[in-house]
Amino acid sequence: MSDTPPPFVTLISNDGFEFIVSRDAACVAGTIKKMLDPTSKFFEATTGRCNLSTINGVVLEKVCEYLYYNLKNKNASDVPDMEIPPELCLELLMAADYLHV
Amino acid sequence: MLAGRGRNKIRPPRRGLGTGDAVDFDSMWQVLEASLREIHTKNASKLSFEEQYRNAYKLVLKKRGETLYERVKDFEERWLTNEVRPRIIAVAAPVLSLFDTTSSTIATVNEKRLAGERLLRALKQAWEDHNLCMSMTTDVLMYMDRVYCKDFRKPSIFTASMGQFRDCVLRTPVHADNQVSVSQVLNAVILDQVRMDREGDMIDKSLLKSCVYMLEGLYETEEEEEHLKLYLTSFEPEFLRASEEFYRNEGSTLLLDADAGTFCRHAKKRVSEEEDRCRSTLSPLTLRKIKTVVETELIKNHLREVIALEGSGVKYMLDNDRTSDLAMIFDLSARVDPQKTELKKAVQSRIVEQGTDVNNATVAATQAPAKPSAPTGDKADSEDKAPEKPINLQTNAAIGWVDGVLRLKDKYDNFLTEAFQSDQGLQTALTRSFTDFINAFERLSEFVSLFFDENMKKGIKGKTENEVDALLDKGITLLRYIQDKDMFERYYKKHLSRRLLMKRSISMDAERQMISKMKMEVGNTFTQRIEAMFRDMAVSVDLTSQYKRHVAQLGDPDPQRADIEVNVLTSTMWPLEAMAPSYNEGEDRPRCNFPPQIERVKQGFEKFYLDKHSGRKLTWQANMGTADLRAYFHEMKGKKTRELNVSTYAMIILLLFNDLPPGQFLSCEEIQAQTNIPINELTRNLQSLAVASKTQVLTKKPMSKDVKLSDKFYFNEQFYSQFQRVKIGVVTSGNRVEDPIERSETEKKNNDTRAGSIEAAIVRIMKQRKELNHQKLIAEVIQQLTARFKPDINMVKKRIESLIEREYLERIDDTEPAAYRYLA
Structure with missing residues (x-):
């Protein structure tokens, strides 16, 4: 990999959806951050593609939304709550635990 | 994540991770172990982080975290023991043998150094590898660290593996049979390198630094407490001990063959070197400690000897104005001793020494001419002007003494600001020593006062206001040191009164300035009387002019009438006894007889004054006055008159000769009888009239230096002076050093x-x-x-x-x- 890694990475859900997100947003999630850490030369770090086989497309979409939401409001106060459909709650919680968000 | 707002039914996840598929621990571990091995052999790029992470994640979710943790630890230990340790020991062993046997085999420095560097490099490599691998492993096992380790309060896997590195690599003995561990060898190597650096050899500082980093990154326990860093526990004490020894030796050798200046420069260099070393090579944690070591060993233990060093110590520096060296000594002393006792002592003793020198030189100067002056009475003609000489010499000695002291003071003040950073403690020390030696000199009050007197009379002529000011300030600094200020006041008043009455003072402004300065320094009571003296002078000027007006109004057009200028002095304020030292107090002051024309004026003034101020008593101090006479010399070429400025007594004497037919003489006895001038005053005045070569208005028979009662005096018709105005001073009327009596x-x-x-x-x-x-x-x-x-x-x-x-x-x-x- 070059010294400056590409600014966008691809997150892939277990059902094959690919989400192309900015590296900054992706790195909000602790697990993805480590995954992409250029010093440890894992497969994901070299290719910039992360297979997240525990998360399906719907959830991952919401996760990506949250990643950007978090990035945007990082230093802001009085942030409005994000819209979460109740049926996704549990799965999102598990994904959050897995991704260390 | 944020919870949903609705109270709708929460659907179960579509596919449960924890319950769905049974996880086979062993197969998963095998996959993990294989990938860990890949990581350690630096082949990680083929591995999917996500896969490893997912495996670890699942295992932890399955409550197999503990097993996983133990397995990973096991794996690491095996890896370190089997792969890393042999490599390290392979390079450590030769080093150990080299270090062990320095006495028996001739291991060249170079060999030792190379072996040492090999070990350092190998360790650095191993450490960096281990660090990298472990950080990757930790990343993969992040979920385990986060969930399992936190819940069960286990040290994270990273910390645990660091501990393993410490135990398996650093703490293993190099040889199975002896107790020397790798870390001990490492310490020895680092110390050796530091020693080489101190001796000026080039060393690989970054290599050293990385090894120190390793020691800093490792801890005694798994809790990683700050003060239990391996660096602090194992290396630092050794380092300090070695440094101590090094600097102790260096200090003693340096002291033997270097002078104080070099020593200081060296010590200073060493301190800054050690600071640099701590920053660039070792840990900044040691900075303070190593500084203390250097300071104690190199400076504190030797400072006394350095300061006292013969021929180059503080004494030498003070004598030769080595300001920068002194500044260095000061700096070093300040490091080890905030009181700077040693330096203070040295400087003080030097001041007192030099001060005593000045004192002794002055005493010698005043005594040397005093001896020959004693026998001059017998062989008067052999030494011309001998009686005047010692007096001048003594006055000069007094001024010389003051100058000497001031020079000394200037010098040390300079040191204080330039070298000693105006240190408070040293300043008091300086002041104390100055006070000591100045007060040890018993005639200081007199001398200081004489110094002022001399300057008021001559010294400040042609100087600008600022220079005068500086000069007076200098004098005042001396005054500050004087303990017996009343003595000084006494002398000052005596000298001042002479200046005032004889109008010898050059600048009244300077006099006033001086008094205001004294007032500030010593206080009001001190200057009260002196100010009163000035007041008397001012009042007298008024009085005289009033009297002149009074006389003019009386309309007494006597052409023969002499003008008079009177200074009325308050007897308590003026040191009258000092002005006429020959009378004892109880004794009645003999009145001298004024010639009639003067007596008339005198009575006129007395009447005038007592009319104005009744109840006061006027006593005439003829010994203090002066008179202007116009004398007519028959034999003189050109203009035959000369103006003579003489003392009052001399005036009286000369007026006697007015009535005398030419060629007649008066004996000394006769003069005394007619004038009633006290005999010692009379002889002095006759001396100045008849003996002093330039002002021989009278001739004396027999011609000799001393005036005896039987001597005869003639008016000197042959008197000649190129000046129109002749000032005939009375011998010894000026301010001078007192004789012992x-x-x-x-x-x-x-x-x-x-x-x-x-x-x-x-x-x-x-x-x-x-x-x-x-x-x-x-x-x-x-x-x-x-x-x-x-x-x-x-x-x-x-x-x-x-x-x-x-x-x-x-x-x-x-x-x-x-x-x-x-x-x-």
């Missing part, structure tokens, strides 16, 4: 005054306190009087006795310690 008299008088002030102080205190014990009374008296002089305790005791006798005080019976009561 005068001195003892002054001292006696001063002691009398002191007795008075002491009694006054005692009475003041006792009046206030009513009862007081002896010690306290003495302490208070001394405290009250130190501004003016340093009272002698015996004198205070005598004064108390005398007050008791006179029933101002009484002893309180049966008290221990003795106490007194004030009797109103």
